[in-house]
Amino acid sequence: xxxxxxxxxxxxxxxxxxxxxxxxxxxxxxxxxxxxxxxxxxxxxxxxxxxxxxxxxxxxxxxxxxxxxxxxxxxxxxxxxxxxxxxxxxxxxxxxxxxxxxxxxxxxxxxxxxxxxxxxxxxxxxxxxxxxxxxxxxxxxxxxxxxxxxxxxxxxxxxxxxxxxxxxxxxxxxxxxxxxxxxxxxxxxxxxxxxxxxxxxxxxxxxxxxxxxxxxxxxxxxxxxxxxxxxxxxxxxxxxx
Amino acid sequence: xxxxxxxxxxxxxxxxxxxxxxxxxxxxxxxxxxxxxxxxxxxxxxxxxxxxxxxxxxxxxxxxxxxxxxxxxxxxxxxxxxxxxxxxxxxxxxxxxxxxxxxxxxxxxxxxxxxxxxxxxxxxxxxxxxxxxxxxxxxxxxxxxxxxxxxxxxxxxxxxxxxxxxxxxxxxxxxxxxxxxxxxxxxxxxxxxxxxxxxxxxxxxxxxxxxxxxxxxxxxxxxxxxxxxxxxxxxxxxxxx
DNA sequence: TCGTAGTTACGTACACCGTACGTAGTGCGC
DNA sequence: GCGCACTACGTACGGTGTACGTAACTACGA
Numbered sequence: 001x002x003x004x005x006x007x008x009x010x011x012x013x014x015x016x017x018x019x020x021x022x023x024x025x026x027x028x029x030x031x032x033x034x035x036x037x038x039x040x041x042x043x044x045x046x047x048x049x050x051x052x053x054x055x056x057x058x059x060x061x062x063x064x065x066x067x068x069x070x071x072x073x074x075x076x077x078x079x080x081x082x083x084x085x086x087x088x089x090x091x092x093x094x095x096x097x098x099x100x101x102x103x104x105x106x107x108x109x110x111x112x113x114x115x116x117x118x119x120x121x122x123x124x125x126x127x128x129x130x131x132x133x134x135x136x137x138x139x140x141x142x143x144x145x146x147x148x149x150x151x152x153x154x155x156x157x158x159x160x161x162x163x164x165x166x167x168x169x170x171x172x173x174x175x176x177x178x179x180x181x182x183x184x185x186x187x188x189x190x191x192x193x194x195x196x197x198x199x200x201x202x203x204x205x206x207x208x209x210x211x212x213x214x215x216x217x218x219x220x221x222x223x224x225x226x227x228x229x230x231x232x233x234x235x236x237x238x239x240x241x
Numbered sequence: 242x243x244x245x246x247x248x249x250x251x252x253x254x255x256x257x258x259x260x261x262x263x264x265x266x267x268x269x270x271x272x273x274x275x276x277x278x279x280x281x282x283x284x285x286x287x288x289x290x291x292x293x294x295x296x297x298x299x300x301x302x303x304x305x306x307x308x309x310x311x312x313x314x315x316x317x318x319x320x321x322x323x324x325x326x327x328x329x330x331x332x333x334x335x336x337x338x339x340x341x342x343x344x345x346x347x348x349x350x351x352x353x354x355x356x357x358x359x360x361x362x363x364x365x366x367x368x369x370x371x372x373x374x375x376x377x378x379x380x381x382x383x384x385x386x387x388x389x390x391x392x393x394x395x396x397x398x399x400x401x402x403x404x405x406x407x408x409x410x411x412x413x414x415x416x417x418x419x420x421x422x423x424x425x426x427x428x429x430x431x432x433x434x435x436x437x438x439x440x441x442x443x444x445x446x447x448x449x450x451x452x453x454x455x456x457x458x459x460x461x462x463x464x465x466x467x468x469x470x471x472x473x474x475x476x477x478x479x480x481x482x
Numbered sequence: 483t484c485g486t487a488g489t490t491a492c493g494t495a496c497a498c499c500g501t502a503c504g505t506a507g508t509g510c511g512c
Numbered sequence: 513g514c515g516c517a518c519t520a521c522g523t524a525c526g527g528t529g530t531a532c533g534t535a536a537c538t539a540c541g542a
Contacts, residue, residue: 122412300521
């Protein structure tokens with residue numbers, strides 16, 4: 001009975017290589033890399049079990065020996081790119097600087113892999129590289145004397161904030177990618193629509209904003225400011241004297 | 242020629258009712274409500290064109306008279322639930338209080354509709370209710386004397402932060418929802434795995450954290466703190482005297 | 483040493499998906 | 513009242529995730 005088990009499980013709890021039987025032709029890493037390659041070049045929606053199998057050169061159903069569900073394929077992908085973090089030998093001692101640098105790395109990672117932010121909405125952070133990342137964060141936060149639970153919250157909020165920022169920045173580009181027109185066309189159509197709506201009088205504040213001469217805002221600056229303030233919100237108040 | 246157009250377009254730019262021809266049997270609102278009903282009860286993955294059509298009692302392809310692409314169905318859904326915002330007659334004058342209240346409403350909304358946070362990753366905020374929301378936000382921020390572009394960033398960051406928080410809180414529940422086991426089973430399997438990994442010695446800080454007596458952290462408190470700090474990060478420094 | 487049980491590989495098949503296309507009927511604008 | 517743009521929707525196609533069955537293979541227990 002049973003055959004392929006349907007118990008609650010985490011893919012990382014499975015040994016990569018079982019004792020008996022022929023040795024697997026691929027490693028998890030091979031599979032993850034193939035999927036990442038496809039997602040990077042053709043977008044997340046191009047990542048299908050068939051396509052990944054083809055990229056590897058094996059039969060579709062063979063993949064299910066490695067990956068019980070497609071969802072777990074995403075887990076593999078997140079783990080693979082999480083390996084790109086450059087984590088120094090040891091924390092600097094300045095937890096704010098370390099966490100800020102980490103946030104920048106995450107943002108860069110999400111730009112290198114435009115599908116990452118969206119997938120992270122679905123992944124569960126138990127992979128080896130995710131744990132390595134988490135452990136590193138906790139190491140950075142060692143000098144910070146707050147509840148352990150708070151530290152986890154801090155880490156989650158920093159990651160979440162980066163994710164939110166990037167998702168926001170990428171929404172337009174991502175839509176254009178999967179539709180048969182360019183980002184510029186899309187943008188101009190949206191701008192025109194917005195102007196028309198604002199002119200309708202239903203949205204006076206929006207109209208005012210659109211009418212005002214727009215001074216470009218530097219997203220990097222906002223990003224840094226936000227992360228800085230977020231970190232501050234977790235630090236105990238500096239009660240000098 | 243052309244038939245159904247494939248130009249770059251926003252669904253909200255299409256008139257809901259065309260001049261000629263028989264009057265449509267449903268409104269956009271009907272369709273959005275049906276989709277929301279399905280997503281609320283059976284999860285986002287249950288929302289298919291066929292299923293929504295069935296819920297409405299019409300043929301599948303009839304839906305395409307109203308919704309050119311499935312993606313636009315999501316747009317309709319977000320618009321529909323965005324209508325649940327309770328926006329007072331006029332801002333209070335205290336923009337921090339107004340934005341904080343709004344953030345709380347958003348969080349509540351995302352708990353009422355567990356699919357919302359994930360879909361917002363994909364939607365584009367040009368719907369009538371989204372514009373109504375945006376305009377209200379800008380009204381709240383009227384007393385705040387900063388660049389208009391910065392105000393948009395502020396709004397985006399507040400929404401993004403709420404989204405990040407909720408996605409983080411819901412990840413586990415969402416996974417359990419779509420798999421044939423309970424959230425408790427999933428949680429215990431994950432906890433066991435985590436403990437095992439921590440015991441392996443590869444993650445010393447994580448091990449330490451898990452060993453420490455855990456004091457429960459109040460997520461609401463963190464949420465409030467984070468939003469407050471975020472708002473502060475956009476306010477000009479209070480240069481008293 | 484040799485079954486044999488557990489694995490790997492993978493072809494076939496199924497239910498479901500989004501949606502292109504064609505056709506029939508309806509009612510507004512000219 | 514003619515014509516045409518619109519609504520309705522059945523059929524069909526190419527894709528998806530994956531259950532299941534089968535054949536080959538290998539490490540372990542006897």
